[in-house]
Amino acid sequence: MARTSHHQPRSPNPPLPRLHGERVERRTPPARDRVNIRLPRTAWLAVHDEAGRHGDIEVGGGLYGARDSGAIRVSEATTAVRNQRAASALLDNNAIVDRDRWYERNFPDRPSRRAGEIGTWHTHPSGGGEPSPSDLATWLSAYDAINAHRSLGHYLGIIATPTITENRDCEKVLTWAQPELHAWAVTRDDHGCAVYEPAILERTR
Numbered sequence: 001m002a003r004t005s006h007h008q009p010r011s012p013n014p015p016l017p018r019l020h021g022e023r024v025e026r027r028t029p030p031a032r033d034r035v036n037i038r039l040p041r042t043a044w045l046a047v048h049d050e051a052g053r054h055g056d057i058e059v060g061g062g063l064y065g066a067r068d069s070g071a072i073r074v075s076e077a078t079t080a081v082r083n084q085r086a087a088s089a090l091l092d093n094n095a096i097v098d099r100d101r102w103y104e105r106n107f108p109d110r111p112s113r114r115a116g117e118i119g120t121w122h123t124h125p126s127g128g129g130e131p132s133p134s135d136l137a138t139w140l141s142a143y144d145a146i147n148a149h150r151s152l153g154h155y156l157g158i159i160a161t162p163t164i165t166e167n168r169d170c171e172k173v174l175t176w177a178q179p180e181l182h183a184w185a186v187t188r189d190d191h192g193c194a195v196y197e198p199a200i201l202e203r204t205r
């Protein structure tokens with residue numbers, strides 16, 4: 001994302017630039033209070049295959065689904081198609097309505113009429129399942145954009161990372177054979193403050 005230049009007087013310890021001006025504070029609720037995400041095997045495989053195919057290149061896509069009695073049920077995980085569905089393309093929040101329509105058109109058998117975009121996934125090829133400041137800014141702005149159209153409890157961010165294994169020369173290398181999925185949920189609290197927290201990911205059939 002392009003950064004605008006600022007002409008500020010130099011100080012010994014200049015503050016770090018804030019990506020979108022709003023801090024997303026981390027919360028760590030006890031496990032019983034965390035957001036539950038149900039991820040079907042098909043969605044998990046879509047992420048797994050796409051991550052493995054691209055290796056070192058960061059890839060991503062959309063997560064579609066709906067809230068369902070306490071949990072968020074993912075129906076589909078989409079993947080990048082000529083950059084149209086890439087995580088970077090998802091930065092364009094004006095396209096939220098288009099993306100919901102795209103989902104309705106392409107998944108007429110979606111389980112719920114309320115189903116729509118509920119998050120995104122992307123890879124961190126060099127590892128580390130924590131969201132970056134720009135991940136948080138992206139998720140928060142998607143959360144706000146979707147809420148302008150329909151109520152959304154949380155916006156989900158799933159980060160896929162490779163795991164460490166040993167090759168024949170006993171060197172430690174990263175592999176996508178068994179990727180780890182790290183789930184996060186972004187929302188605004190009662191005061192409108194932006195918060196994010198780890199979520200519980202449950203694989204379903």
Ligand SMILES: [Zn+2]
Nearest residue numbers: 124131132135
């Ligand atoms: Zn990231």
